Amino acid sequence: MASSNSKSTNETARKIFKILLSNPRIKVSWVKAHAGNIGNERADQLEKDATQHGQPYSHTKLPKPYIKGLLRKRMLEEWQTSWKNGDTGRKIYNIMPSVSLRPTNWIIDDVIFFSQHGPFPAYLKRFHLSDNDYCSCGGIGTAFHYATECIYTVSWHMRKPAPNFEQEWLKRVANNLVSRQKSRGIIKFISENRDLFWPP
Numbered sequence: 001m002a003s004s005n006s007k008s009t010n011e012t013a014r015k016i017f018k019i020l021l022s023n024p025r026i027k028v029s030w031v032k033a034h035a036g037n038i039g040n041e042r043a044d045q046l047e048k049d050a051t052q053h054g055q056p057y058s059h060t061k062l063p064k065p066y067i068k069g070l071l072r073k074r075m076l077e078e079w080q081t082s083w084k085n086g087d088t089g090r091k092i093y094n095i096m097p098s099v100s101l102r103p104t105n106w107i108i109d110d111v112i113f114f115s116q117h118g119p120f121p122a123y124l125k126r127f128h129l130s131d132n133d134y135c136s137c138g139g140i141g142t143a144f145h146y147a148t149e150c151i152y153t154v155s156w157h158m159r160k161p162a163p164n165f166e167q168e169w170l171k172r173v174a175n176n177l178v179s180r181q182k183s184r185g186i187i188k189f190i191s192e193n194r195d196l197f198w199p200p
Helices: 011-022 038-053 064-085 090-095 108-115 121-126 143-148 151-156 166-174 177-192
Strands: none
Touching: 090 108, 090 166, 108 143, 108 166, 108 177, 143 151, 143 166, 143 177, 151 177, 166 177
């Protein structure tokens, strides 16, 4: 048995071997299993309880890359759960429902446009930073309005989607670099000409 082998590399066996060396009165011998030996039956029961209800325990040293892989997987799972069940960032979630460690190549103007948290009258009205949510052209001042309807941003207009398909439209725009360049142009133009977009 491993515990009686002085050359064993098993850490548990080495500990048992040290105990046996320091206590010569302790004798270790083979006992027939399931033969009614009270001590052996008790040991079997404890072993069964440990395997069914105890905590996994191992001295096996795992490779660092393997451990890093496990930690990364666990981190992504927890991040995904948090992102899915969160209360904020829902507009971005609808475009990017899955978390990833890969960069998106978005810039701040992309975040402003797709989150719709920026210099839009409709957004400012929500936080009582504006008296109304109208663009000076008469429409409701949302990112969608500037990208498809506003007379001041015609140079960057994109085709307006059918009713109830705005979310799918946003996904397509987010995944198309040419469309993202247009949305960036809109944000830049609004930021540089704010007085033009606020109603008098």
